[in-house]
Amino acid sequence: MYEQMVTARHYEERLVDEYLVGKQPAFDISAGPIPGELHLAAGHEASGAGVCMHLRDDDTVTAPHRPHHIAIAKGVDLKRMTAEIFGRKTGLCRGKGGHMHLFDPDVNFACAGIIAQGCPPAVGAAMAAKKRNTDSVAVAFLGEGAIDQGGFLESLNLAAVHDLPVVFVVEDNDWAISMPKDRVTDVQNGAQRAAGFDLPGVRIDSDDATAVYEAAGEAVMRARDGNGPTLIEVQVHRRMGHFMGDAEAYRPEADIDRAKQRDSIERLAADLRSHGVTDDDIDEMRERAHGRVEAAISWAKEQPEPEPAEAYENVFTNPPAQAATDGGSAADAPGDAGETGGDN
Amino acid sequence: MATESRDYTEATETDRELTMSRAMVEAIAWEMRENEEVFYMGEDVADYGGIFSSTTGLLDEFGRDRVMDVPISETAYLGAAVGAAQAGMRPIAELMFVDFFGVAMDQIYNNMAKNTYMSGGSFSVPMVLTTAVGGTYNDAGQHSQTLYGTFAHLPGMKVVVPSTAYDAKGLMHTAIRDDDPVVYMFHKRLMGLGWMPSPSGPKTGVSEEDYAIPFGEADVKRPGDDVTVVTLGLHVHRAMEAAERLDDDGIDAEVIDLRTLVPLDTETVLDSVRKTGKLLVVDEDYRSFGVTGEIIARAAEGALDDLSAVKRLAIHDVPIPYARPLEDEVNPGTDDIAAAVRELHE
Numbered sequence: 167m168y169e170q171m172v173t174a175r176h177y178e179e180r181l182v183d184e185y186l187v188g189k190q191p192a193f194d195i196s197a198g199p200i201p202g203e204l205h206l207a208a209g210h211e212a213s214g215a216g217v218c219m220h221l222r223d224d225d226t227v228t229a230p231h232r233p234h235h236i237a238i239a240k241g242v243d244l245k246r247m248t249a250e251i252f253g254r255k256t257g258l259c260r261g262k263g264g265h266m267h268l269f270d271p272d273v274n275f276a277c278a279g280i281i282a283q284g285c286p287p288a289v290g291a292a293m294a295a296k297k298r299n300t301d302s303v304a305v306a307f308l309g310e311g312a313i314d315q316g317g318f319l320e321s322l323n324l325a326a327v328h329d330l331p332v333v334f335v336v337e338d339n340d341w342a343i344s345m346p347k348d349r350v351t352d353v354q355n356g357a358q359r360a361a362g363f364d365l366p367g368v369r370i371d372s373d374d375a376t377a378v379y380e381a382a383g384e385a386v387m388r389a390r391d392g393n394g395p396t397l398i399e400v401q402v403h404r405r406m407g408h409f410m411g412d413a414e415a416y417r418p419e420a421d422i423d424r425a426k427q428r429d430s431i432e433r434l435a436a437d438l439r440s441h442g443v444t445d446d447d448i449d450e451m452r453e454r455a456h457g458r459v460e461a462a463i464s465w466a467k468e469q470p471e472p473e474p475a476e477a478y479e480n481v482f483t484n485p486p487a488q489a490a491t492d493g494g495s496a497a498d499a500p501g502d503a504g505e506t507g508g509d510n
Numbered sequence: 511m512a513t514e515s516r517d518y519t520e521a522t523e524t525d526r527e528l529t530m531s532r533a534m535v536e537a538i539a540w541e542m543r544e545n546e547e548v549f550y551m552g553e554d555v556a557d558y559g560g561i562f563s564s565t566t567g568l569l570d571e572f573g574r575d576r577v578m579d580v581p582i583s584e585t586a587y588l589g590a591a592v593g594a595a596q597a598g599m600r601p602i603a604e605l606m607f608v609d610f611f612g613v614a615m616d617q618i619y620n621n622m623a624k625n626t627y628m629s630g631g632s633f634s635v636p637m638v639l640t641t642a643v644g645g646t647y648n649d650a651g652q653h654s655q656t657l658y659g660t661f662a663h664l665p666g667m668k669v670v671v672p673s674t675a676y677d678a679k680g681l682m683h684t685a686i687r688d689d690d691p692v693v694y695m696f697h698k699r700l701m702g703l704g705w706m707p708s709p710s711g712p713k714t715g716v717s718e719e720d721y722a723i724p725f726g727e728a729d730v731k732r733p734g735d736d737v738t739v740v741t742l743g744l745h746v747h748r749a750m751e752a753a754e755r756l757d758d759d760g761i762d763a764e765v766i767d768l769r770t771l772v773p774l775d776t777e778t779v780l781d782s783v784r785k786t787g788k789l790l791v792v793d794e795d796y797r798s799f800g801v802t803g804e805i806i807a808r809a810a811e812g813a814l815d816d817l818s819a820v821k822r823l824a825i826h827d828v829p830i831p832y833a834r835p836l837e838d839e840v841n842p843g844t845d846d847i848a849a850a851v852r853e854l855h856e
Contacts, residue, residue: 193705201648201834253648253833261833264650279652280610281582314581317613342582344558350581411705416557474839481828 167219167375168438168448171211171431173455174235177244178206178406180459181234181251185410193411199252199467202264204410205232209373209403212430213337214239216378216400217305220386226274226291226304228284231266232337233277236307242270248462254469261472262480282308282315285334289321292332292389303331303389310399311342313356322397326363331389333382336399339425343408344416360397367397373430376437403428525715529702531563533675533716537682538565538602540720542572545600548686549576551587552604552640561606562642562701584614588639592621592691595637600686605641608657608695622691623666636689638682643671644697644744644794645841647706650832656743658793659800661693662771668692668725669771673700673746676714677769680723687722697743697794711747726773730782734764737851738782740805741792742768745842749792752847761855771801779805780812787818788854792842797824819854823847 181204188198195201207214210232218239221227229236237247243258250257251265258270266279274291278284288306295302312318313336325332336356340347353359360367366388368381378400385396403425407414414422435448528536542548549572550565556579559566568577580587584605591603605611611618618639625633645654662669668690672678678696685692700712731746732753739749746767753763764782768775783789789809791802802822809817823842831837 192707194707195705196647202832203649203653250832253836257833259832261836262651262829262831264648264832267650267652267832279650280613283613311582314583314586315613316583316585342553343561344554344556345579345581349579471835472833474835477831477836477839478826478828 167215167379168431168434169451169455170215170218170239171235171375171434172452173244173458174211174214174238175208175431176456176459177234177238177462178208180463181206182406182410184252184463195411200265201253204265205408206406206410207232207235209405209425209430210337210339211235212373212375212378212434213307213335213400213402216375217307217333217335217382217386217398219379220383221303221305223273224300224302226288226302227276228288228304228306229268229275229277230281230284230308230312231277231279232309233266233268237268237270237275240275241273242268242275243272244458244462245465246270248466249469252466252469253471254466255472255476256469257466260476260480282312282317284308285318285321286324288332288334289325289330292325292330292395293328295331296328301331301390303333303386305333305335305386307335307337309342310336310338310340310347310356311345311350312336313359314351319359322359322363322365322395325395326365329392329394331392332395333385333389334395334397335382336397337402338399339402339404340421341404341408341417343412356399357397365395365397368399370398370400373400373402373428375430375434402430525717527713528675528679528716529708530672530675530678530696530712531566531701531703533679534564534672534682534696535566535568536716537679537720538686539568539571541600541683541686542568542576547599548602549578549599550602550604551578551580551591553580553582553606555579555604560604562696562698563703564604564640564642564696564701584610585617588614589617589621591637591639592617592625592635595635595691596625596633600636602638602640602686605639607653608641608643609652609655611641611657611660618667619664623664626690627666634689635691638685638692638694640694640696642698643695644699645830645837646699646744648832648834648837651829654830654837656695656697656794658695658742658771658795659804661695662774662801662804663799666691667772670694670725671742671769671771672696673743673767673769674712674714675702675716677723677729677767679716680721681725681769683720683722684725688725695743699744700747709744709747709751711750723769725770726775727769728775728778729767729769730764730778731767732763732765734762734786736762736786737788737790737854738764738766738779738786739790739792739847739851740766740768740779740782742771742801743794745792745794745847748842748844749847751844752851755844755848756851759852761851763851774804774808776808776812779809783809783813784816787816789817789820790847790850790854791822792847792850793824794841795824796827797822798827800824821850821854823850
């Protein structure tokens with residue numbers, strides 16, 4: 167768990183470096199090797215790692231627009247995920263998805279870039295598990311800004327009515343971009359939403375990875391045993407802006423400082439030491455994590471970019487026969503998009 | 511009825527240069543001062559001033575009651591705007607990215623757009639739905655669409671797509687004053703954001719007084735005799751750049767900025783096509799069943815005998831891909847426009 171968290175934190179720190187290439191001194195979101203929005207999850211590591219420790223490859227996870235720490239904890243291929251973020255041909259999604267649309271069928275991981283919209287597919291994965299009598303579970307991660315969204319509330323209800331093996335994990339980092347929680351909901355915490363649907367709601371008031379691990383263990387066990395859904399909310403911290411380039415003018419300095427002072431990784435290291443783990447062991451884990459991140463980034467940067475014509479592939483799994491129906495000239499008609507995504 | 515394009519190089523001293531976002535906000539602020547029933551709702555529109563600077567400074571002047579940050583609950587707050595509008599207020603509600611329309615489309619389409627008709631005209635829905643559109647900055651499939659055709663296709667909404675600061679202000683005044691729902695689609699790349707550099711075109715002279723640009727009046731941005739290029743939004747600027755290049759080669763392209771899709775100024779398009787005989791339609795929406803097809807259909811209905819060649823450029827029916835070479839491939843660029851005009855001109 168510690169190693170996953172260190173991997174995630176170092177990964178985000180390194181992505182900052184890479185993202186800023188070509189974006190200084192003037193910040194242009196479309197410049198550099200990693201263009202587009204980048205939502206980093208430094209300060210969220212405990213929830214991803216604490217929950218995913220209980221999951222197998224056949225369990226489904228849906229992550230929101232801030233997905234890296236969850237993907238890492240779920241075991242998504244770090245090299246191919248990094249290549250995707252760099253927009254390369256060998257990325258998880260062949261360069262089509264980018265950082266908030268990561269998909270890895272090998273470990274049943276998917277993302278949704280729109281608030282709360284990963285919840286219904288997680289319910290669907292749980293539905294499939296139940297219908298097939300497997301003991302797989304599904305976990306939907308979302309932010310506290312998503313707890314007012316219909317997609318989330320409807321998913322809670324559907325999961326509860328059908329006793330589906332799904333766990334909803336709200337990562338409460340206090341901010342929906344610039345909107346503090348108390349301006350968008352009157353409940354103290356997101357776990358209270360569970361009561362309205364008659365399912366268990368658990369609030370973890372700190373990003374203590376051990377506490378998350380324990381609560382998630384119970385929830386995942388409940389789901390695997392056929393006892394239905396659970397809603398967990400974890401207090402995490404947003405150590406950076408909503409997206410890279412967010413100056414956070416709306417956010418009190420003290421709040422940023424507070425977020426940075428509470429470090430789940432340091433806390434877990436202290437816990438480990440108190441349980442007899444040596445500094446050497448901790449250093450070794452840290453070095454291994456850093457090495458993995460560096461290897462992934464180096465590999466990704468060496469990967470080729472996709473050919474422009476690949477833009478027309480993968481619209482369908484079963485593409486219609488040569489779409490001769492469009493009246494464009496050969497110059498702008500795409501080639502035969504008969505190739506489908508498979509192993510590569 | 512086309513309006514002659516203003517020559518901004520001769521702007522008077524009272525004409526300040528503004529970015530499109532500043533111009534848009536100026537119109538909103540003017541209307542809010544004028545009419546207490548105008549208010550703005552959206553995500554991150556208060557303290558943040560809008561993710562794409564659509565509400566900069568409004569909170570300071572008008573306070574939280576009239577510049578409302580709302581929960582991430584588009585169904586609720588867009589539907590609430592419909593209700594407030596039907597009660598006689600004039601809300602402006604922002605959908606942060608047009609791509610998010612799906613979570614609230616029932617309120618947008620089954621209430622906002624239909625209630626006037628379904629009530630036999632006994633209810634009006636005088637609201638503005640503002641929303642950011644467009645790609646070109648590698649934000650991938652869920653944050654880069656324009657969806658012009660989606661909204662224009664569904665009856666009951668007026669649809670506005672400004673391409674310059676001057677138009678953004680005048681069209682916003684008209685939108686707020688209009689008694690019908692108006693979908694005001696601003697392209698992120700045109701707003702003049704520090705972190706997403708705009709082309710040089712959208713920043714224009716904007717007079718300080720209020721002025722309204724009527725809906726349904728396309729703007730002939732550049733007169734020409736050889737080929738008609740009809741477009742809107744970001745691609746107005748790409749078309750103008752292409753036209754400049756073509757001019758060097760002796761090809762005289764006429765560039766028309768539609769400015770509004772509903773109502774659509776068919777007459778200006780037909781007048782141009784009758785003159786040039788050749789039509790290129792360019793947009794940043796999906797190609798099939800959309801704006802490009804509609805313009806070509808209207809040209810065929812109204813000026814078939816005058817047409818000798820027709821072409822369109824749009825996103826070729828794929829979701830917007832992330833990687834730069836892929837997005838550049840699918841989004842029509844200046845080179846693509848120039849090449850298409852040349853092909854028509856042959």
